[in-house]
Amino acid sequence: MSTNNDRNVLIATIAVPILCCAGFGWLAWRDWNAAHAYEVTDDNPAAAEVTDEALWGERRRTQELKKQADQLRGEADLIAKREQDVIVFREVVQRDAQILPDRDQVNKLADTIDEFVRQSGVSLTSVRGLSNAPSGDGAISRMPFSLAVAGSFDQFLKFLNLFETMDRIVNVRGFTIQGGGQSQRGQGDGPPAHAIALELETFIYNGAAGITKPVEIQNYERRKEDPVIQKLIKQQRAARIEKYQLKPRINRRDPLIDPRRAQSVDDVEIAPEEEAKQRAIFDKMKVDIELLKADCDQLQQYLAEKKYMQVVILRQKIAETVSGMELSLRDADRRITVAHIREAYLEEIVAPFSKIKESEPERIGPPIIGRKEVAPFLEAVRGFSEARDFEASVRRAAEFESWAKDKQIVDDAHEMVTALRDLAREAQVMLDFERIPLKVTGRIRRPEGDIVIINGKTRKIGDWVDAPDNRCKLAGVRDDALVFDFDGFEITRAIDRK
Amino acid sequence: MIKVNLLPPEHRKVEGPPVARLVALVAGAALTAGAIGCWAYVRMRVLSEARAEREAAEEELAQVKAMADRSAALLNEFKEYEKRRTRIESIGQQRILWSRKLDELADVIYNKGDTKQYLVWVNTIRVAGGRAGESPASLTFSGLSGGDSYAKLSEFHRTIKETKEFYEDFLAIDPPVGGKQTFSDNKSPSVGWDFSFNMDHKKPNWREKQ
Numbered sequence: 001m002s003t004n005n006d007r008n009v010l011i012a013t014i015a016v017p018i019l020c021c022a023g024f025g026w027l028a029w030r031d032w033n034a035a036h037a038y039e040v041t042d043d044n045p046a047a048a049e050v051t052d053e054a055l056w057g058e059r060r061r062t063q064e065l066k067k068q069a070d071q072l073r074g075e076a077d078l079i080a081k082r083e084q085d086v087i088v089f090r091e092v093v094q095r096d097a098q099i100l101p102d103r104d105q106v107n108k109l110a111d112t113i114d115e116f117v118r119q120s121g122v123s124l125t126s127v128r129g130l131s132n133a134p135s136g137d138g139a140i141s142r143m144p145f146s147l148a149v150a151g152s153f154d155q156f157l158k159f160l161n162l163f164e165t166m167d168r169i170v171n172v173r174g175f176t177i178q179g180g181g182q183s184q185r186g187q188g189d190g191p192p193a194h195a196i197a198l199e200l201e202t203f204i205y206n207g208a209a210g211i212t213k214p215v216e217i218q219n220y221e222r223r224k225e226d227p228v229i230q231k232l233i234k235q236q237r238a239a240r241i242e243k244y245q246l247k248p249r250i251n252r253r254d255p256l257i258d259p260r261r262a263q264s265v266d267d268v269e270i271a272p273e274e275e276a277k278q279r280a281i282f283d284k285m286k287v288d289i290e291l292l293k294a295d296c297d298q299l300q301q302y303l304a305e306k307k308y309m310q311v312v313i314l315r316q317k318i319a320e321t322v323s324g325m326e327l328s329l330r331d332a333d334r335r336i337t338v339a340h341i342r343e344a345y346l347e348e349i350v351a352p353f354s355k356i357k358e359s360e361p362e363r364i365g366p367p368i369i370g371r372k373e374v375a376p377f378l379e380a381v382r383g384f385s386e387a388r389d390f391e392a393s394v395r396r397a398a399e400f401e402s403w404a405k406d407k408q409i410v411d412d413a414h415e416m417v418t419a420l421r422d423l424a425r426e427a428q429v430m431l432d433f434e435r436i437p438l439k440v441t442g443r444i445r446r447p448e449g450d451i452v453i454i455n456g457k458t459r460k461i462g463d464w465v466d467a468p469d470n471r472c473k474l475a476g477v478r479d480d481a482l483v484f485d486f487d488g489f490e491i492t493r494a495i496d497r498k
Numbered sequence: 499m500i501k502v503n504l505l506p507p508e509h510r511k512v513e514g515p516p517v518a519r520l521v522a523l524v525a526g527a528a529l530t531a532g533a534i535g536c537w538a539y540v541r542m543r544v545l546s547e548a549r550a551e552r553e554a555a556e557e558e559l560a561q562v563k564a565m566a567d568r569s570a571a572l573l574n575e576f577k578e579y580e581k582r583r584t585r586i587e588s589i590g591q592q593r594i595l596w597s598r599k600l601d602e603l604a605d606v607i608y609n610k611g612d613t614k615q616y617l618v619w620v621n622t623i624r625v626a627g628g629r630a631g632e633s634p635a636s637l638t639f640s641g642l643s644g645g646d647s648y649a650k651l652s653e654f655h656r657t658i659k660e661t662k663e664f665y666e667d668f669l670a671i672d673p674p675v676g677g678k679q680t681f682s683d684n685k686s687p688s689v690g691w692d693f694s695f696n697m698d699h700k701k702p703n704w705r706e707k708q
């Protein structure tokens with residue numbers, strides 16, 4: 001029995017470790033597999049063909065994850081560039097969208113139309129299509145609308161131009177003008193009323209549409225001010241609205257009105273010689289008005305270049321020309337009767353002449369002061385100063401300053417003005433000096449320097465005599481006079497003067 | 499032979515296990531320990547490292563993916579803004595200033611008051627879509643040229659073409675065809691020629707493309 005037991009124990013002793021080894025070996029193999037299954041290596045490139053993720057080990061999974069990350073990294077590396085692009089284009093679009101009305105302005109379009117009707121003089125008969133509901137899903141939606149108005153050609157032109165000069169775009173899609181009732185010339189029936197149908201369109205900008213959630217960019221405001229980004233923004237040409245400035249056309253007839261005149265027994269045939277004479281009058285006046293315009297332009301140039309002497313001369317010439325032309329115009333107005341010559345005369349001569357004549361003083365130039373204007377003041381101030389009437393001298397100089405305050409002084413008058421001001425200053429100094437009490441009661445001559453008794457106090461050269469103001473000091477002692485230094489002026493005063 | 503050992507236990511000779519069993523035991527223990535060690539190494543070191551690497555790779559992928567998504571969102575936003583800008587630009591460029599064209603047309607018709615060259619007035623003026631494919635709009639005006647002479651209508655037509663600032667924005671103008679009419683309204687002139695001209699407008703930004 002013990003032999004059997006021994007054998008059994010031996011068998012168990014051998015079997016158990018074997019089983020344990022097998023078991024742990026299997027576990028080790030399993031874990032190894034979990035780590036390395038289908039790992040793609042140089043020795044095992046075929047593992048790449050296994051695409052079932054469930055069969056992959058950890059290392060294979062890691063390999064696949066790294067591959068995906070590498071593919072996405074290229075996209076991620078573009079973030080900085082794309083942020084810059086987004087910043088630039090956000091600002092560019094915000095800038096450019098200023099030409100499009102926003103919803104608030106579209107809401108006020110009815111008021112705008114009303115205002116334009118008032119300014120132009122047309123009569124509004126119909127408005128269709130104004131709507132808050134935009135057509136289209138994007139950020140920029142179109143809103144067409146149509147109007148029907150009645151009025152003369154010029155009134156409609158003004159009305160149309162008002163839309164085309166708005167800061168926010170309103171485009172004209174089309175229109176139809178039907179010539180209306182004819183206004184007979186000279187019969188004063190009032191302006192014609194053509195029927196006009198007008199198709200317009202505008203656009204509504206909704207910044208929030210089309211972008212679910214804008215990407216948040218850190219330090220956006222600071223980055224926006226970066227010089228590189230600002231340069232990129234400026235490189236994008238700004239959207240602009242072209243506009244047309246309507247110029248007033250004097251005497252231009254309405255093109256939709258029949259310009260023919262009724263036949264009348266009073267119509268006089270103008271002889272060719274008479275027409276030629278009238279044409280000659282017109283041509284001469286045309287030359288005169290062109291010369292006058294050239295003179296006015298020259299005047300502006302002189303003013304810009306500050307050539308005031310020339311300004312004075314030219315102003316005089318222009319005034320004389322205007323005066324002469326007024327007489328000529330009265331005569332021409334009576335003599336020019338041929339229709340087309342008269343119309344040209346009104347447009348090309350009368351209108352510009354009226355404009356020049358009615359010009360604001362600033363167009364001719366500001367008041368200027370020349371030698372002629374300064375001379376009386378200077379003479380007066382000099383005279384008063386020489387007569388030692390310093391108060392009158394100062395007063396006259398002050399009058400000059402007050403008068404010259406809003407005027408331009410011509411270059412060659414500056415010297416006279418400077419002399420006048422110097423005299424005025426001297427006079428003021430003398431007035432102030434004479435107000436200082438200086439009673440001289442004695443003088444002591446000494447080799448080391450004279451002493452003078454002024455106002456009961458001894459003073460030597462260099463001492464102030466008007467303490468505490470200290471504007472006047474004793475500068476010298478002569479036999480019969482004292483020399484004072486007052487505000488930089490040297491004033492000699494006789495000693496025996498009381 | 500039966501063996502009896504009368505020695506007290508403390509004096510008896512100790513008998514150890516059999517050598518075979520001992521060797522088997524030691525070897526078995528060594529092998530088992532080795533197997534356990536091997537497994538522990540694979541589990542604790544190899545597999546753990548592999549898992550840690552995998553987790554790190556997942557984290558990195560998540561970060562990169564988030565950045566890639568942000569980059570894609572930026573690109574989408576940029577494209578949207580670019581589209582808007584292009585649209586705004588085209589809206590501005592498609593604009594035709596009809597007040598200017600009407601003003602210029604009125605000047606041509608008025609001709610500075612010179613009625614000797616021609617005396618023209620219009621009945622209708624219309625702006626609508628262009629006839630030619632490249633033309634965004636067309637201007638049509640019809641009216642009358644006063645006077646017996648067809649040459650005056652022709653002169654009017656010629657003046658339109660020679661007025662550069664007005665005509666250069668159009669592709670062409672219809673030829674001066676029309677019929678003679680007599681008026682019975684006691685006005686002078688009592689005859690005239692009717693006409694209807696159509697002019698297709700060029701694309702508004704044609705100057706920039708030159």
